[in-house]
Amino acid sequence: MPSSAAALWRQYRFERRMFWRNRSAAFFNFLLPLIFLALFGAIVSGHQHELDVIVPGIAGMSVMSTTFTALAYNLTFMREQGVLKRIRGTPLPSGVYLGGLALNAVTNTAIQIAIVVVAGRAFFNLGWPPQPLTLVVFVVAGVAAFALLGASLSYAIPSFESAPAVVNGVFVPVILVSGVFFDVKHVPGFLRDIAQALPLEPLINGLTGGLVAGHGDINHHLTALAVIGFWALVGVVLAVRGFSWEARRT
């Protein structure tokens, strides 16, 4: 039996190969942040403050869509199709399998963040990230929290048919209230309080520090990091307690 590290690497490469095989899904996966950047870039063209809001906002949305949304969908699909159950009957350790899925999602996050950073420099006058450490720390924290929450959400989705409704029912309100498309300062107080308690607004807060000059170093974003850390813990508890390898029998 291969070592766990070798098995994880093999599983990850297999997941990557399968990801690229579904060409239309792969294409739109990377096109989506570019479309949003192009649209909002055109809408707020010339207003640097708005651009400084949009770019980290889209980066935060990318983290959420590549981990939370993608894992909630994929895990539900593979659970309902019986892929998870089949894998569970083989000697492949569960951790290796789930690790392969997670690394696959994280790779997409990294590619999307790279696209956003390059586009920010090329088209939106943002330059290279002024605080790369802040950027990396927040991407890592955001990936951990949203991947775990996405895996947990899959448990709340009863069938694959209901997955789009449930996932969008969470994703769309969260990106709207968390200031992906506008400065969260313009949001009414009670909504802002809600947004700041959820993980996406703090993530965008930290990404703004990493991507846009003049927002201080990582020490200015520690509260935001703590909120994301809290959600990662919630995700761990929910994912461990609720994860299901088998389709519901109803």
Place this chain on the structure above:
Amino acid sequence: MIVRVASVEPAIEVRDLRKSYGGLEAVRGIEFTVRRGEIYGLLGPNGAGKTSTVEILEGYRERTSGEVSVLGFDPDNRPRELRARVGIVLQSSGIYNYASVAELLDHFAHFYPHPRDVDEVIELAGLSEKRDARARTLSGGQRRRLDLALALVGDPELIFLDEPTTGFDPAARRGAWSTIRSLRELGKTVLLTTHYLDEAQELADRVAIIKDGRILAEGSPSELGVGGGSRYRVAYANGDGDATVVETDDPTRLLHELTGAALARGEQLRSLSVTRPTLEDIYLELTADAQ
């Protein structure tokens, strides 16, 4: 004298197995032993407790009580070494749709310590022509053969087959049956669940008939066919053309009387037949009695 301890120990031993879901008792004290190298059939209608029993042996579900041993392991905590020595064909299970047959088998082969040659397994499962086809393009029967191939690629000692030919056309079933028979020639042990009587009769060395969580009868298909009760059925039509069916334990005497009487009357016995009940008759009798 050569004593091979490993081959003496049974592949599966189940003692007083019980499984409850809430208040519902799905398995109520099942006992059976599967010897090494045999094909053992669990036969019963849907909801009889077959799948609960098999999934406990596969490690997917925990039993409520009783003793279970699979290749000497307790499957409850899903020991990895056991999973490496067992192949599982589930009733229905998805797969990576965008992977080819050969890619999937190669990937799964790496999960196991001593896998079989991928091309050999493809050949055995009858998928040579579909070697490079993506899983999503396979027909239902080909998908089922891929399921079997994926269960065999780790070269398991024990194979669980849950309803392996459901939905097959007759030709595909014959093909699958010959593949399953070839597993016996390879020295594999097979636990087969099915609700097709002819499948159990065709493949299994021994069969347990399950209903309502209990085993109603156990034995080889031929034993079940002849054991106990009125096990011969003599049918004939007398001179008036009335069809008569008589069940008897002693067909020799009955035939002697019937033919003697017919000869004495100067009549012929038309449509005379002596049959042993099929497994289907036994099954219907047993499952009807249990109601």
